[in-house]
Amino acid sequence: xxxxxxxxxxxxxxxxxxxxxxxxxxxxxxxxxxxxxxxxxxxxxxxxxxxxxxxxxxxxxxxxxxxxxxxxxxxxxxxxxxxxxxxxxxxxxxxxxxxxxxxxxxxxxxxxx
Amino acid sequence: xxxxxxxxxxxxxxxxxxxxxxxxxxxxxxxxxxxxxxxxxxxxxxxxxxxxxxxxxxxxxxxxxxxxxxxxxxxxxxxxxxxxxxxxxxxxxxxxxxxxxxxxxxxxxxxxxx
Numbered sequence: 001x002x003x004x005x006x007x008x009x010x011x012x013x014x015x016x017x018x019x020x021x022x023x024x025x026x027x028x029x030x031x032x033x034x035x036x037x038x039x040x041x042x043x044x045x046x047x048x049x050x051x052x053x054x055x056x057x058x059x060x061x062x063x064x065x066x067x068x069x070x071x072x073x074x075x076x077x078x079x080x081x082x083x084x085x086x087x088x089x090x091x092x093x094x095x096x097x098x099x100x101x102x103x104x105x106x107x108x109x110x111x112x113x
Numbered sequence: 114x115x116x117x118x119x120x121x122x123x124x125x126x127x128x129x130x131x132x133x134x135x136x137x138x139x140x141x142x143x144x145x146x147x148x149x150x151x152x153x154x155x156x157x158x159x160x161x162x163x164x165x166x167x168x169x170x171x172x173x174x175x176x177x178x179x180x181x182x183x184x185x186x187x188x189x190x191x192x193x194x195x196x197x198x199x200x201x202x203x204x205x206x207x208x209x210x211x212x213x214x215x216x217x218x219x220x221x222x223x224x225x226x227x
């Protein structure tokens with residue numbers, strides 16, 4: 001089982017550029033989410049989805065867009081990158097039943113210069 | 114909104130000894146879930162242990178156990194017989210009963226010394 005696959009693992013962007021972080025899971029999980037991890041702040045929720053066609057905002061959604069056209073995929077789009085978006089990004093998924101915890105991808109380290 | 118606080122940014126322990134990591138949380142909910150995640154230098158997030166708030170019995174997974182004090186809103190992690198491979202960041206996390214939104218603490222960096 002591949003679990004949750006994130007690409008790329010590393011990325012450097014210039015301020016103002018756009019890009020998409022890819023996330024795919026093969027466990028038929030309904031719930032998927034994106035977090036960013038910054039030193040001293042833990043993981044903060046950006047956006048999440050409870051199923052195909054349904055997305056919602058988390059704690060820190062500004063500057064990011066998401067869509068969920070299939071159960072498997074949940075891409076995160078940076079529309080116009082800013083240095084404040086330099087972070088490590090994690091995609092996670094879980095079963096629809098609550099309380100089972102998440103399966104995480106291996107993360108993407110993004111640097112915006 | 115729920116908040117999760119880990120008051121120990123860094124801790125260290127000698128190999129084979131026991132260490133306890135602290136976590137407190139704030140919520141008005143009665144039913145919820147609590148988790149501890151481990152993040153080694155590889156960056157991968159690994160679920161260590163989970164606790165259901167409506168269960169009074171503390172969860173245990175091999176060398177890892179929790180002390181869940183619901184009234185005090187405290188959820189500490191005890192690692193027994195510490196091993197070098199336990200060196201990692203440890204995150205405490207909270208999830209409401211009817212919501213998959215998980216909130217994390219800032220983390221505790223644990224170093225196991227030989």
